[in-house]
Amino acid sequence: MTEWYYADRQGQQRGPVQTQELLALRNAGQIAMDTLVWRNGMSGWQAFSTVANDIVPPQPETTPPMQGSSMYEMATPAPAPAAPAPAAEASYSMYDVAKPVVRDDASDPYAAPRTQVGDNAVVVRGGHVVDAGFWKRTAAYMIDGLLLGIVGYAVQLPILLGAGLTSGSLGRGGFSAGMGIALTLAYLLPIAIQMMYYAWFHASEHQATLGKRAIGIKVTNMEGGRISFARGIGRYWAFMLSSFTFGIGFIMAAFTERKQALHDMIASTYVVDKWAYTEHPEWQDETLGTLTKIVLGLGLALFMLGALAMCAVIGAALSHR
Template identity: 30%
Template sequence: MHWYYVKDGDKAGPIADRDFPDFVARGEVSDETLVWNETMSDWMPYGKVPDTLAAGIAQASVSTGPTCSICGKEFAADQLIDFENARVCAGCKPDFIQQIKENAEISGETVMQYAGFWRRFGAVFIDGIIMYVANLPIGFVLGIMMPLLTDGSEPGAMFWVAFAVMYLLQLLIPALYMILMHGKYGATVGKKALGIKVVMSDGSPLSYGRATGRYFAYILSGMILYIGYIMAGLDDQKRALHDHMCNTRVIYK
């Protein structure tokens, strides 16, 4: 809607509806000024504008239009770019894109870039090599001790004790590696190498307790024919089964 008013005997306008309250506030339009818009049948003094129109003008004079989520300035709706719950002006667009890349908070919400299936697979592959190298000495020691701890042709009690200890170590080493790395850094060496990390759904870091739960859920993902891992390639947020169970996300750093 557009307004017109009489100034010094001449018609002035058109003035957009959202801008008209400014003319009233500056005194360019007083109660005696003749005004007209498309909804009115004839010109009339502004002070006699019907209550419905006057109320609308009063509301417009105190309300604000949409604002940019980055700089906070007011813009017309068609001058802002909508992105989920954020609105960004053209001038702030480069900063906004940079914030997305850095998983920065925008309007109180965290915008995250989820790591894809193959990036996560690469991280698991690197961590697998690390675990293999870490367990090599254990297997080497067991191979040396085997003939020393056998009683004739049959393994003795000490052999089975040593075997049990080394087997538990082979289970404990990867568990401690995954839990401590995720709890402290949010990423294993493999994830760090590929620029990804694990966070909660709101972007906050994992606690050690959550990292422990995620490790056992991670084992479950592999026990069901690796379907839990494959889910990461099908999910819209790239979540594997253990991410669903623990409310975690794997994102780019």
């Protein structure tokens, strides 16, 4: 039997259904001529109108009953009335609407390819989900922090130079209102850039900042879908709150059940592997990964060099007393 899949009005994949069920849905108005359908053997999703002629059963030809001319000739019997279908079997008439079967098992290797209908990509639930742990999130944050630091300095430097905040101007005129405005802009603009960066990328199609994409993780809502831009902004300010807790809000990601940090709990979000809630949950990576190890290793090396440099400066200062 041929199994069909179709996209409902909300853009969600439905199926599988048999050909008779598909026709019943069409007769009931659940499937329109422009509804996308798919079956095994088709190269891609097509409108129902393009395959309707192939699946509508041909009308049987009616022939007049034979008139028996002798006792040895048999007349064609009239068609018997259709018996009612047993209660345990499905009845397929034009008035029946087949109940769609929602396939939530993302690991089914025989599932039809998903289609994207509408603005949001299909979210596949029911498969195994790998939550991004503390170290992967730390590596992603280090990459994002480096990028945002470069952008922040690139924005701040022209503002400060344009306002005349150099040693020469400070010596001549001292502090002025223009310098105050410049300092305010130099402080607030990087924060605004960070807020837009995190909110926009987390609400994007990839659901991840550049650092998260490099590490292979993404941000989802509680149902596994994309978050809105507004929630992305709220999550950023919750992220700032986590930074005010002496890092405790971030460290929570290492101990909570779903690896949520404080700002995830406030914004109702998860950080998971990029293949979670997709058609291929088997592609998720539960290991740290090579790039994560490299980034963490470089971060540790820089931290140790900084600590050694600080110790050297303190030692030199004490020796000159």
